[in-house]
Amino acid sequence: MLKLFQKKLLKVHVFIACIAISFYFEALVPSNAEQVEKNTPSVTYSNPYFKGTREERDAQVKRISTLFGVECNFCHNEDLTVFSKEGEKSKEMMKASVALGVECDHCHVDRKHYKENEQQAKKMFELCEIMGTECNFCHAGKDKLTAKGEKAKTAFLTRAWAIEGTKQCLECHTEKKQFALNFNGWQVLNAMKGLKGM
Ligand code: HEC
Ligand code: HEC
Ligand code: HEC
Ligand code: HEC
Numbered sequence: 066m067l068k069l070f071q072k073k074l075l076k077v078h079v080f081i082a083c084i085a086i087s088f089y090f091e092a093l094v095p096s097n098a099e100q101v102e103k104n105t106p107s108v109t110y111s112n113p114y115f116k117g118t119r120e121e122r123d124a125q126v127k128r129i130s131t132l133f134g135v136e137c138n139f140c141h142n143e144d145l146t147v148f149s150k151e152g153e154k155s156k157e158m159m160k161a162s163v164a165l166g167v168e169c170d171h172c173h174v175d176r177k178h179y180k181e182n183e184q185q186a187k188k189m190f191e192l193c194e195i196m197g198t199e200c201n202f203c204h205a206g207k208d209k210l211t212a213k214g215e216k217a218k219t220a221f222l223t224r225a226w227a228i229e230g231t232k233q234c235l236e237c238h239t240e241k242k243q244f245a246l247n248f249n250g251w252q253v254l255n256a257m258k259g260l261k262g263m
Contacts, residue, residue: 114159125168129155132169133176161190164200166207185227192231197241213244 115122130137137143140152148156162168172179172186179186193199203214210218220226224233237250246254 112156112159113163129169132173135176161200164204164206166204166209188227188230195231195240196234196238196244198243202243217244 115125126137130139133139139149140155141148158169162171165171172182174180189200193202201211203211203217205211205214220234226233234244235247237246237253238244239247239250
């Protein structure tokens with residue numbers, strides 16, 4: 066009798082174990098599916114930084130790794146599905162380069178060294194961070210500024226931005242709101258209009 070009971074108990078245990086195992090595998094399935102999704106190429110030959118024929122694009126790609134003196138996998142795997150920290154940063158850099166109408170060597174000498182515009186470039190990245198803009202808010206290609214860029218240029222000069230930095234702009238503009246005016250800014254604008262008799 067006791068033996069029979071033990072047998073039954075064993076059966077129950079096996080049964081529970083089976084359920085547990087099947088749950089375990091069921092739990093694995095969706096995570097596999099997620100992985101499949103992650104591995105599907107999401108970006109190939111689509112970044113506006115790359116232009117022209119296949120050969121021209123390949124040459125552009127090679128210029129990047131030559132400039133930085135690194136292998137391709139410094140930034141991404143062969144399928145362009147996995148990007149390193151540097152690869153992700155490079156995507157941002159490509160956006161900046163497109164806005165400026167330049168290639169990476171406009172600012173980079175190699176992986177560790179920059180050209181003389183380094184400080185200005187760093188300040189520009191900082192400005193974008195503070196004001197919530199991208200480079201193309203002001204830059205419209207090589208040596209070209211947007212209308213807002215022209216206004217910024219005046220503000221840079223009158224406010225000694227190169228020395229005083231971007232924080233002072235928050236006296237009249239709202240942080241992260243792409244130079245939207247704050248209350249003080251509106252008062253200044255209205256005073257300006259008053260002066261012009263508008
Ligand atoms: C410094 C980082 C970096 C290095 C080094 C690098 N790449 Fe890339 N590559 C990128 C980034 C960033 C993209 C754009 C990806 C995106 O927009 O999603 C890209 C895009 C590409 C593309 C797509 C081009 C297109 O027309 O859209 C190819 C192909 C490519 N890389 C191949 C290579 C090969 C081959 C090497 C080595 C010779 C290499 N890359 C080295 C960062 C790098
Ligand atoms: C307008 C100037 C400028 C251009 C153009 C530019 N960069 Fe940069 N890049 C910088 C500056 C400045 C830094 C340092 C940023 C910092 O300190 O946060 C930097 C940093 C980087 C880094 C990170 C380096 C590290 O060790 O963390 C990578 C990678 C990079 N750039 C790749 C590129 C690629 C690829 C291109 C061309 C598609 C490019 N950059 C174009 C100015 C530029
Ligand atoms: C709020 C406007 C504004 C934004 C946003 C902006 N810039 Fe600029 N940038 C300017 C102005 C104005 C100049 C000066 C142009 C001149 O003197 O003719 C300039 C000049 C530069 C220069 C020096 C000239 C050159 O071509 O080497 C660099 C480098 C630069 N910007 C990089 C950037 C980068 C990178 C970004 C994005 C991270 C950016 N800028 C975003 C307004 C802006
Ligand atoms: C004392 C107030 C004040 C300060 C400080 C100030 N601005 Fe402005 N800014 C204004 C006013 C008012 C306007 C709107 C009138 C105009 O467009 O000329 C404006 C407009 C702008 C615009 C155009 C925005 C758009 O959407 O058209 C840009 C870009 C700009 N300012 C950049 C800057 C920068 C960069 C700084 C810091 C170096 C700065 N401003 C500091 C008052 C200020």
